[in-house]
Amino acid sequence: MDGYARWYRRLLRLYPKPYRERFAVSMEQTFTDLRRERAGVLWIFTETFAGIVRERATDLGRLAMTSNVFRIVKFAALAVAGLMVAGIVTVMLLARGTGEDITGVVAPALLLVVLSVVAFVVATVMQGRQRKRDVAG
Amino acid sequence: MASSGPLTPAVLHILLALSAEERHGYGIMKQVESDSGGKVKMGPGTLYGSIRRMSDAGLISESDKKIDPKLDDERRVYYRITALGQQTLAAELQRYRQVVAVARERLPKTAGA
Numbered sequence: 001m002d003g004y005a006r007w008y009r010r011l012l013r014l015y016p017k018p019y020r021e022r023f024a025v026s027m028e029q030t031f032t033d034l035r036r037e038r039a040g041v042l043w044i045f046t047e048t049f050a051g052i053v054r055e056r057a058t059d060l061g062r063l064a065m066t067s068n069v070f071r072i073v074k075f076a077a078l079a080v081a082g083l084m085v086a087g088i089v090t091v092m093l094l095a096r097g098t099g100e101d102i103t104g105v106v107a108p109a110l111l112l113v114v115l116s117v118v119a120f121v122v123a124t125v126m127q128g129r130q131r132k133r134d135v136a137g
Numbered sequence: 138m139a140s141s142g143p144l145t146p147a148v149l150h151i152l153l154a155l156s157a158e159e160r161h162g163y164g165i166m167k168q169v170e171s172d173s174g175g176k177v178k179m180g181p182g183t184l185y186g187s188i189r190r191m192s193d194a195g196l197i198s199e200s201d202k203k204i205d206p207k208l209d210d211e212r213r214v215y216y217r218i219t220a221l222g223q224q225t226l227a228a229e230l231q232r233y234r235q236v237v238a239v240a241r242e243r244l245p246k247t248a249g250a
Contacts, residue, residue: 019189022189023185023188023189025212026161026162026185026212026213026214027162027181027185029161029162029163029212029213030162030163030166030181030184030185031181033163034163034166034181043180044180044181047180047181047182047183048180048181048182049182050182050183051180051181051182051183051185051186052182054182054186055186055189
């Protein structure tokens with residue numbers, strides 16, 4: 001195995017595992033065939049890399065189609081709400097006794113908390129529906 | 138994939154390449170290049186990505202064909218077109234025929250205008 005073949009094998013590791021298990025050996029064989037015909041190494045590497053990006057994007061899309069997207073939204077909403085509440089409490093503690101008007105800071109943060117809670121509830125409902133569909137399907 | 142509208146050029150060329158005989162990946166690549174007069178050059182990324190999608194859609198499948206290891210690399214996987222793949226190819230070629238028929242009807246008019 002020459003240096004290019006070794007690098008090509010390494011490049012193939014970037015494919016999602018199920019894809020790699022199914023096609024990596026064939027792709028290596030094809031790489032060897034192409035090299036035998038003196039095809040440009042740079043072209044093969046670039047083309048394969050584009051294929052990796054496509055497969056990864058497809059995988060990501062598939063993942064988003066499942067309930068994972070709702071889980072991500074739920075966690076993001078919780079994180080935002082938590083941060084905002086912590087921020088509000090900190091500002092209130094710092095402003096205590098100073099007589100400073102903190103409405104301009106607290107009001108938008110409170111709005112974000114409310115929006116995050118709404119997003120959390122909606123994502124939870126959608127996740128439940130998705131699960132029911134998956135069970136039914 | 139069978140009923141979702143026109144096929145991508147890669148899928149069409151792969152189906153065409155497999156319509157005559159079973160081939161391995163590199164064989165498909167060479168056939169596509171030959172069929173297109175060198176205009177379509179498919180790399181491993183496009184080829185195996187398409188093979189995966191086509192295989193999942195039931196258009197092609199891995200062949201049981203075992204090649205004599207003395208003559209060929211025994212690790213090679215051969216692919217064959219399925220009945221669904223043949224139907225899909227036939228439907229696509231029919232669609233092309235209709236497009237060509239419409240074009241033939243209209244071209245003299247546009248040429249004369």
